Amino acid sequence: MTKRRLRVILLCIGLLIVLSLAVLRGPGPPLYRMTVLPSLGGEYVTPYGMNDHDQIVGIAQTAEGETHLFLWDREKGMQDLGAVTGSHVGINNAGQIVGTMVDPNGKGQAFLWDPNGGRQLLGMLGGIHSYADAMNNLGQVVGTVDMSAGVYHAFLWDRAGGMRDLGPGRACTINNAGEIILYTPAGVL
Numbered sequence: 001m002t003k004r005r006l007r008v009i010l011l012c013i014g015l016l017i018v019l020s021l022a023v024l025r026g027p028g029p030p031l032y033r034m035t036v037l038p039s040l041g042g043e044y045v046t047p048y049g050m051n052d053h054d055q056i057v058g059i060a061q062t063a064e065g066e067t068h069l070f071l072w073d074r075e076k077g078m079q080d081l082g083a084v085t086g087s088h089v090g091i092n093n094a095g096q097i098v099g100t101m102v103d104p105n106g107k108g109q110a111f112l113w114d115p116n117g118g119r120q121l122l123g124m125l126g127g128i129h130s131y132a133d134a135m136n137n138l139g140q141v142v143g144t145v146d147m148s149a150g151v152y153h154a155f156l157w158d159r160a161g162g163m164r165d166l167g168p169g170r171a172c173t174i175n176n177a178g179e180i181i182l183y184t185p186a187g188v189l
Contacts, residue, residue, distance in 0.1 A: 038078045040068055047072075049090045057091040059084055069099055069113070081113060088133050088143075098132035098141050110143050110157070123163040125155060130163075134173040142171035142180050154182050 037045050042061025049057045055073045062068050062080070069081040069089060081097070085108050089099035095115045103109040103121055110122040110132035124130045127145040135141045141157040145165075154171035157163045169184035 037072055040070060040078065040080050042066075045070070046087070048087065051091045051093045051095070053093060053095070055091055055095055057089050057097050059087060059089065069097065069101075071095075071097065082119070086131060088131055090133070090135050092135050092137045092139065094137065094139065096135060096139055098135045098143075100129075100131045110141065110155075112139075112141060112157075122155075122157045125153065125163060125165050127153070130155065132157075133171060136174045136176045136178070138176060138178070140174055140178060142174045144170040154180070154184075156180065 037047065037056065039045050040060040041063030042065065045058065045060040047056045047058035053073070055071060057069070057071050059067050060070050066083055067085070069084040071079045071081055071091075082101070084099050084101050086100040089097060091097050097113040099111060099113070100108050101111050101119070101121075107124070108129040108131065109124055110130040111119050112122060112132070112135070113119045122130065122132065122141060125145045125147070127147040129146040130143060131146075132141050132143040134143075139158060143155055143157075145153045145155055147153050152168065152170050154166040154169045155163050156166055156171065156174070166180070166182065167184070169182045172181050172183060174180045
């Protein structure tokens with residue numbers, strides 16, 4: 001037998017062993033799992049964020065036609081967390097949620113929802129409206145305040161310091177190291 005023929009035979013035997021092991025092992029884990037979210041009685045359900053515990057947050061229309069914040073997880077199912085405005089909502093691994101709601105004065109205001117304490121309005125820095133855009137796992141929130149027609153300031157909020165003005169621009173995200181991406185009149189920082 002030539003060396004070439006011996007290599008081909010050994011290669012075929014190796015492939016048969018690998019294929020046999022794959023067949024005996026069965027199919028691998030699924031690449032994804034699809035879940036159809038229930039509605040709040042209205043025509044749409046729009047998820048916007050998910051944390052590492054498979055909790056999903058978003059907005060959905062109620063049977064009355066209102067836009068409400070929802071939290072869904074496999075244990076508790078769909079939870080209606082009340083009226084919201086806008087579509088910027090986010091969730092961190094502690095189950096805290098940020099978004100924008102209409103405050104008692106009829107203005108859009110950023111809020112933090114905590115599973116243990118409910119909703120907390122975050123403030124407006126003396127502006128017209130505030131919008132929460134993102135939150136990290138430390139509970140730090142970033143967003144934008146509409147100071148006056150066409151003038152926007154980015155903000156950072158946390159429990160220790162409250163809402164702090166980051167200057168002209170819009171804050172769009174924050175990571176767990178506290179680094180923030182800002183859109184400013186000078187560009188992205």
